[in-house]
Amino acid sequence: MNAAIGANRPPRVAEGCGFVLFGVTGDLAHRLVVPALYNLAEAGLLPKDFCIVGVTRSDVPADKLREDLNTSLAKFIKRPVDPEIAKSVLACLSTVRADPSDPASFDVLKKHLGELETRGVANFIFYLAVPPSGFAPISQSLANAGLLKEQQGRWRRLVIEKPFGTDLASARALNQQLLALVDEHQIYRIDHYLGKETVQNILVLRFANGMFEPIWNRNHIDHVQITVSETLDVAHRSSFYDATGALRDMVPNHLFQLLSLVAMEPPARFDAHAVRSEKGEVLAAIQQVSHVEALENSVRGQYTTGKVSDRQVDDYRTTDGVAKNSATETYAALKLSIDNWRWAGVPFYLRTGKALRAKRTEVAIRFKRAPFSMFRDTAIDHFAQNDLVISIEPNEGVTLQFNTKVPGPEIAINGVEMKFRYEDYFKVAPSTGYETLLYDCMTGDNILFQRADGIEAGWAAVEPFIEAWKSAGQDGVQGYAAGSDGPAAADELLERDGRAWRRLTP
Ligand SMILES: NC(=O)C1=CN([C@@H]2O[C@H](COP(=O)(O)OP(=O)(O)OC[C@H]3O[C@@H](n4cnc5c(N)ncnc54)[C@H](OP(=O)(O)O)[C@@H]3O)[C@@H](O)[C@H]2O)C=CC1
Numbered sequence: 001m002n003a004a005i006g007a008n009r010p011p012r013v014a015e016g017c018g019f020v021l022f023g024v025t026g027d028l029a030h031r032l033v034v035p036a037l038y039n040l041a042e043a044g045l046l047p048k049d050f051c052i053v054g055v056t057r058s059d060v061p062a063d064k065l066r067e068d069l070n071t072s073l074a075k076f077i078k079r080p081v082d083p084e085i086a087k088s089v090l091a092c093l094s095t096v097r098a099d100p101s102d103p104a105s106f107d108v109l110k111k112h113l114g115e116l117e118t119r120g121v122a123n124f125i126f127y128l129a130v131p132p133s134g135f136a137p138i139s140q141s142l143a144n145a146g147l148l149k150e151q152q153g154r155w156r157r158l159v160i161e162k163p164f165g166t167d168l169a170s171a172r173a174l175n176q177q178l179l180a181l182v183d184e185h186q187i188y189r190i191d192h193y194l195g196k197e198t199v200q201n202i203l204v205l206r207f208a209n210g211m212f213e214p215i216w217n218r219n220h221i222d223h224v225q226i227t228v229s230e231t232l233d234v235a236h237r238s239s240f241y242d243a244t245g246a247l248r249d250m251v252p253n254h255l256f257q258l259l260s261l262v263a264m265e266p267p268a269r270f271d272a273h274a275v276r277s278e279k280g281e282v283l284a285a286i287q288q289v290s291h292v293e294a295l296e297n298s299v300r301g302q303y304t305t306g307k308v309s310d311r312q313v314d315d316y317r318t319t320d321g322v323a324k325n326s327a328t329e330t331y332a333a334l335k336l337s338i339d340n341w342r343w344a345g346v347p348f349y350l351r352t353g354k355a356l357r358a359k360r361t362e363v364a365i366r367f368k369r370a371p372f373s374m375f376r377d378t379a380i381d382h383f384a385q386n387d388l389v390i391s392i393e394p395n396e397g398v399t400l401q402f403n404t405k406v407p408g409p410e411i412a413i414n415g416v417e418m419k420f421r422y423e424d425y426f427k428v429a430p431s432t433g434y435e436t437l438l439y440d441c442m443t444g445d446n447i448l449f450q451r452a453d454g455i456e457a458g459w460a461a462v463e464p465f466i467e468a469w470k471s472a473g474q475d476g477v478q479g480y481a482a483g484s485d486g487p488a489a490a491d492e493l494l495e496r497d498g499r500a501w502r503r504l505t506p
């Protein structure tokens, strides 16, 4: 590798900061955020002047919280926890009570952060690991207390969790509320898919390899399939899910992150402005469809009783917290078109669902078939479609399928695979996926966070489907047995175009 490549890019350094964690008593903080801080500490990546301020709405003693978080580290770090590192991360934790319904409590928080400042903590990250209803009130209270103002090189960053809105109007409103309080560069809107190595690798695969660009277009690509299938059902979060559904939960965020990385134009440089502009552009180019077209080009499914591997799963509508006549989809499939020259005529098929046969997150780029006339009479054992498959999870890696000659005196053809697997090349410690995102936030790099325009373009693209499904109500919700590949209508969506989904199991 050319050692000069990248030599001009200054090393990124995480700056000392106070990590103010709203919702520190909650699931996300315990399962992902604090374990990610532990992993950063273990990797020597936490800055020297670092401390955690856990914010709660009721008084929780710091000792009690440290004990709970320590237990969670043991539970959620997928290898033995080093007690010294855990101690050092949790030793710097203090707690404060602050509740937006009690404005005076934010003065107490301000005083606490002021004391930390006198001890040399110059910068603050405000991480809102709370339900979405808390995003705007907490941000407003922080701003009212003057805690979001940047001055004299001291930065203030606001991390907002997903979901960012529930539709275009609410996402716009939230963006407006936040942007009235802080500048765009201070907002870090999280999508945990961008913390995945395999998702970041899409950028490198496409733009650090010269061989792909000439064929990455409508002349060579037949279609793209994006799959996020899950074996999980919704039992433990049914009330959230029944109000949300598969489309809102997964498509405008996670699946569109994958779509935008695969479909965007090459950014001029590797920086947050250029990359996020191109991602936003391609999402904005997703064709806006009428209600009729939305219904024609989509499938909604809801799981019924079945078995996922050996696990019995009950009918979605019998789940506690789910309305008995719920029309909420646990499966969504869409056919989308992108209105630009690169992708004209290349359908993007997206599918995601719960309680399916297998956990699989992948992007498959299907190339056009070779003009096959010269092999018309050739024996074909197994014909491979030319798929380039980016496996996000599991079996992280990239696979290329192609046809080859079977050894022997005759010409016979067999499909084979060329595989790259991360585990064969790299030793990577298990991670939560939040480490890179938190580290980037400490370095001030928001390339892996979403900008307002990208979020809104995503919601705008799914809006016709949301609207059309709402009008259709129960009509059109297809049942599928838990543990299957999804509703038959999803297969028909592709069959109509002479295509088929990749199977969920090999
Ligand atoms: N859990 C997960 O795996 C994931 C979660 N997310 C998102 O992260 C955020 C947090 O999720 P999760 O931890 O599961 O949520 P929880 O329901 O566990 O809530 C987290 C904490 O937020 C505080 N809280 C609850 N309601 C409010 C409110 N209205 N205003 C302010 N604070 C409140 C509570 O702490 P206290 O009472 O101590 O103040 C609670 O412990 C959500 O936006 C969620 O969508 C995103 C991806 C995955």
Ligand SMILES: O=C1O[C@H](COP(=O)(O)O)[C@@H](O)[C@H](O)[C@H]1O
Pocket: 228, 230, 232, 249, 361
């Ligand atoms: O944000 C969410 O993502 C998970 C799927 O994440 P993955 O990293 O396991 O692919 C999904 O289960 C959940 O419903 C959704 O809210």
